[in-house]
Amino acid sequence: xxxxxxxxxxxxxxxxxxxxxxxxxxxxxxxxxxxxxxxxxxxxxxxxxxxxxxxxxxxxxxxxxxxxxxxxxxxxxxxxxxxxxxxxxxxxxxxxxxxxxxxxxxxxxxxxxxxxxxxxxxxxxxxxxxxxxxxxxxxxxxxxxxxxxxxx
Amino acid sequence: xxxxxxxxxxxxxxxxxxxxxxxxxxxxxxxxxxxxxxxxxxxxxxxxxxxxxxxxxxxxxxxxxxxxxxxxxxxxxxxxxxxxxxxxxxxxxxxxxxxxxxxxxxxxxxxxxxxxxxxxxxxxxxxxxxxxxxxxxxxxxxxxxxxxxxxx
DNA sequence: CCCGATTTGTAGCCACGGCTACAATTAAGG
DNA sequence: CCTTAATTGTAGCCGTGGCTACAAATCGGG
Numbered sequence: 001x002x003x004x005x006x007x008x009x010x011x012x013x014x015x016x017x018x019x020x021x022x023x024x025x026x027x028x029x030x031x032x033x034x035x036x037x038x039x040x041x042x043x044x045x046x047x048x049x050x051x052x053x054x055x056x057x058x059x060x061x062x063x064x065x066x067x068x069x070x071x072x073x074x075x076x077x078x079x080x081x082x083x084x085x086x087x088x089x090x091x092x093x094x095x096x097x098x099x100x101x102x103x104x105x106x107x108x109x110x111x112x113x114x115x116x117x118x119x120x121x122x123x124x125x126x127x128x129x130x131x132x133x134x135x136x137x138x139x140x141x142x143x144x145x146x147x148x149x150x151x152x
Numbered sequence: 153x154x155x156x157x158x159x160x161x162x163x164x165x166x167x168x169x170x171x172x173x174x175x176x177x178x179x180x181x182x183x184x185x186x187x188x189x190x191x192x193x194x195x196x197x198x199x200x201x202x203x204x205x206x207x208x209x210x211x212x213x214x215x216x217x218x219x220x221x222x223x224x225x226x227x228x229x230x231x232x233x234x235x236x237x238x239x240x241x242x243x244x245x246x247x248x249x250x251x252x253x254x255x256x257x258x259x260x261x262x263x264x265x266x267x268x269x270x271x272x273x274x275x276x277x278x279x280x281x282x283x284x285x286x287x288x289x290x291x292x293x294x295x296x297x298x299x300x301x302x303x304x
Numbered sequence: 305c306c307c308g309a310t311t312t313g314t315a316g317c318c319a320c321g322g323c324t325a326c327a328a329t330t331a332a333g334g
Numbered sequence: 335c336c337t338t339a340a341t342t343g344t345a346g347c348c349g350t351g352g353c354t355a356c357a358a359a360t361c362g363g364g
Contacts, residue, residue, distance in 0.1 A: 016203055017279070023217030026192065029284035030322090033185065037351075040178065047168055058311060065175030070352055072313065077350085089312055089359055119271065121296040127169070132181035132288025141281050144272040182352090189321075210341060222322055224343065229320085241329055241342055 029136060036135035039105045040064065041078055045092055046102035054091040108142060109134050115145045181288060188287035191257045192216065193230055197244055198254035206243040260294060261286050267297045 016022070044063055048055035061071035075092055078084035083098035094102060112134045116126035137145070168174070196215055200207035213223035227244055230236035235250035246254060264286045268278035289297070 016199055019214050022215045025280050025283040026215075027217045028280055032284050034350090051168055056311080057313085062171050063174045063178075065179045066351085067353060068312075069314085069354080073351070115271065116293065116296075119267065119296060119300045121293045125290055125292040125296075128177050128180055129288055129290050129293050131177040132184050133285050136281055136284025136288075138277055138281050140277040141268065141273045144268075144274070144277075148271045186320090208341080209343085218321085219323060220342075221324080221344085225321070 032136045037074060038078060038081060038083060039101065039135060040131075041074055042083055042094060042098050042102040043105040043109065045084065045094055046099065046106070049093070055093070056091050060092070105134070108137060111142060111145050111149070112137055114149055118149060184288045189226060190230060190233060190235060191253065191287060192283075193226055194235055194246060194250050194254040195257040195261065197236065197246055198251065198258070201245070207245070208243050212244070257286070260289060263294060263297050263301070264289055266301055270301060 017025070041060070041064075044060055045055040048059060048063075052059070057071050057075060058068050060075070061068040064071060075084060075086065078092075078098065079086065082095055083101060084092055084094050086092045109130060112130040113126045116130060116133075117123060121129070169177070193212070193216075196212060197207040200211060200215075204211070209223050209227060210220050212227070213220040216223060227236060227238065230244075230250065231238065234247055235253060236244055236246050238244045261282060264282040265278045268282060268285075269275060273281070
């Protein structure tokens with residue numbers, strides 16, 4: 001029985017998922033979006049520490065294309081979430097949890113770029129699109145990507 | 153010459169894109185995210201009108217998994233952006249611009265799902281992930297997908 | 305060692321997109 | 335036709351993630 005509008009007798013159209021399924025999908029997308037920023041910061045901080053030896057708020061801000069104030073506020077959120085640490089006027093560091101997240105994110109990012117390239121997307125477009133796409137790729141999809149790329 | 157920290161003599165590490173490039177990618181991802189909500193609403197409204205004959209705020213809200221108040225506020229934004237129209241206590245309709253957007257979004261959504269399935273992602277995972285991924289797929293990448301699927 | 309530039313941090317603003325609570329309107333049934 | 339349920343709309347709150355402007359600390363060169 002339909003959840004509402006019981007006077008409507010037509011069946012659920014085949015080309016639309018059930019209300020519950022559809023709502024569930026959107027909720028997933030929203031929750032993925034909520035963690036996207038944390039993931040981007042974690043990966044970037046890890047990269048900067050790896051290549052520059054340190055991750056400084058202004059560098060982070062420049063790389064993300066935001067003001068330093070925005071970066072500092074986001075770093076504060078990372079600290080609240082237990083992913084990063086920093087002392088006043090010192091650089092930013094990742095906690096073990098932050099490092100783990102960074103590693104996962106970096107691996108996922110590479111897989112996404114590689115898959116895009118493998119199906120014929122030009123390198124630069126793949127890099128750009130992957131930056132947004134990666135946050136919405138589930139573990140299951142990731143496994144499929146790895147398998148497709150022969151890294152199962 | 154580096155934009156800052158001129159005392160640093162090491163070259164830009166090869167595994168990180170230039171600051172400008174990276175910032176540009178993140179900006180792209182952010183702007184895509186900003187339009188994602190409008191795209192989801194436009195597609196859903198179009199679907200509902202097509203299958204149910206009308207698009208009512210509560211149905212929209214249920215399908216998106218948000219409160220009706222949230223849906224109504226978002227519909228107001230669609231109206232501000234010239235994508236939808238509605239009169240008090242009547243259903244929601246799309247403007248020609250809204251319809252165009254909906255068509256583009258629907259086609260893109262299908263292409264993304266089909267590509268995911270084609271590379272081995274299970275149907276349901278493809279549907280879920282596509283909901284978040286689709287907003288970040290550029291025209292160029294879309295063309296590559298179509299070509300890969302033999303629909304060039 | 306101090307002065308000025310750079311970096312870091314803080315304060316406060318805004319729009320967005322969630323929410324609950326309440327008001328108004330419409331629609332259905334007796 | 336009137337009452338009640340459902341729907342629609344409004345008000346106001348919250349956290350997020352942008353921003354600018356200003357303050358504080360650090361760092362490098364003279």
